[in-house]
Amino acid sequence: MREAEFCEAQERVALCKTVIRSAGELVLQGFRKRTATSSMKGPQDYLTETDAASEAHIRAVITEHFPDDHFFGEEGGGVIGDRIWVVDPVDGTANFARGIPHFCISIAYVEAGQTQFGAIFNPALDELYFAERGKGATLNDRSIDTARTNRFEAASIEMGWSTRVPNETYLGVMGELLALGANVRRAGSGAMALAYVADGRSDGYVELHMNAWDCLAGLLLVSEAGGAVCPFFEIGTLEFGGPVLAAAPGVASGVSNAARIPIAVAPTADRLAASG
Structure with a gap:
């Protein structure tokens, strides 16, 4: 990478951390x-004025600094391009609307078909997760790793629901995970669920259909924290989303079999040893 390109890349990283915190103040x-007031976009799909305000703020700041970059947000959409910011201005809006402090802002930057960096910020807890490709994952600048759980009897797996998939299919996957001995739970924010896999608070996350703005930052976080993730860009798309899986290495194969979602290249033994 040429020096000018490196400097521009680092400027984007710095901007991401700055804008997600300023949006967090607004949220x-x-x-x-x-x-x-809140309204409904669809079944169990809330929309608040804060969603729109947060996305407008993030879009304006990014456009001011990088006018040639593309932007794709949950509320306002956008045009898919080679250099694109993918944004969920408030993930976990149902929690937000009901006074539950489990929600976040998610920002991912994608270039040349790969997520280069991503951030997830829960302003209610002042927890900022960040990952840059090849440089590990952090929570408030502290390095994080996925859990070392290797028995399903000790595992907690979170699942998310989408109306694009029949309930019977979800119940089938949940039944298989329960049969393995796992605890299956749902907390109402897919992006936060992925961040919790990255720092070992959960052992896995499965959603049979998830939008790109919900998952790209979280998938990079889990991968950079030493976990196993699905090959999202092979089984899904930026525009229409796809199935999502992320898990601690010790239970990833079982979660993958239960959900019937493939795993990308698994973490190597050397990397797992290096993570502690």
């Missing part, structure tokens, strides 16, 4: 007031 203000 936290909306959460504390909780006076804004």
Whole structure:
């Protein structure tokens, strides 16, 4: 990479960390007031005024600094391009609307068909997750790793639901995970669920259909934290999403078999040893 390209790449990284925190301030203000009205985009799919305000803020800041980059957001959409910011302005909106402090902002930057860096920020807990390809994953600048769980009797797996997939299919996967001995739970934010796999709070996450803005940052986080993830860009698309799986290495194969979602290249033994 040429020096100019390296500097531009680092400017994007710095901007991502800055804008996600400034958007977090806006989102936290909306959460504390909780006076804004909410509406429904679809079954169990909430929309608040804060979603739109957060996305507009992020879009404006990125466009000001990198006007040639593309932007693809949950609320306003966008045009798919080679250099693109993929943004969920508030993931976990149902929690947000009901006063539950489990929600986040998710930003991923994709270039040449790969997620280069990503951030997930829960402003209610002041927890900022960040990962850059090949440089590991952090929580508030502290290095994180996936759990070392290797028995399903000790595993907690989170699942997310999508109306694009029949309930019977989800119940079938959940039944297989329960049969393995896992605890299956749902907390209402797919992006946060992936971040929790990255830092070992959960052992896996499965969603049979997930939008790109919900998962790209989280998948990179898990991968950079030493976990196993699905090959999202092979089985899904930026525009239409796809199935998502992320798991601690010790249970990844079983989760993959239960969900029937493939795993990308698994973490090497050397990398796992290096992670502690």
